[in-house]
Amino acid sequence: MSMSAPTGGSNLNNDMNVTPMIDVLLVLLIIFMMIIPMSRKALDAQLPDPTPQPASTVNADQIVLEVLPGDKFAVNKEPIEKKDVLVRLKAIFDPRPEKVIFVKGDTTVAYGNVIWAMDQARGAGVKVIGIPPK
């Protein structure tokens, strides 16, 4: 072997051992490939029935959370501050066996605000989020 370095044992190999690096890189690649499709999350919203039934569906004790322009909210028409939404919904849904809410967004508000409202509702224990018919 024509080693240029004058010192050191003749058996020393100057090449870097890259095998562990490749192992780590491959594992990282596989982990990323697995995680990307698995990490999708969503809020399930029940869509209205396309064939609306007459008055019978109007249920007196249903909860409707409204998202109004200007970051305002209302629970069953009663205005409520943004910071009180979660507390109010918790107070409503904790004793209620029927964990259903309707989230009605004003047409001018940002989609993100409606999602925020649905998110709070789920945090307050709501199981089913419904979207009222237009």
Next chain:
Amino acid sequence: MGMSVSGGGVKAEPNVTPMIDVMLVLLIIFMITIPQINAGFKAVPPEGQNLKPHPEEDGDQVLGIDDAGRYYLNKKPIRNEDMPTLVGQIYLQERPDYIMYVKAHKDLEYLKVVNALDILSRNGVRVAALITEQTPNTESLVESDRILSQKKEK
């Protein structure tokens, strides 16, 4: 040198350098092509905390609504007036589920989203799964969501 055979300079280790080169090039190609697949679709989904994990599956149908209100069906741009027909072709027949994933831009006017949901509901979709991203460093307050995401990690 402690080699028993002749030829003092022969090494038995395979030369891995070309393999690394090829792998790195593949990695770069993938990194470039993945955003290209979504080209044209500009939508930042909203963020939330109490979300339900929905791992991707083969039969999933995704309706995208970008920041200008244009529709995308499974990442392919479609004409807005074709959307009801195309959705109907998928959902107005026997299916294992009637869920459609909706990936809409967070600052979109809610009117545009609600119009899309209204069209979906009249074309056989029963549940709209509104795709939302987990706010960093938060965890869902709903216990069943946490159990689902733990299962996913195993």
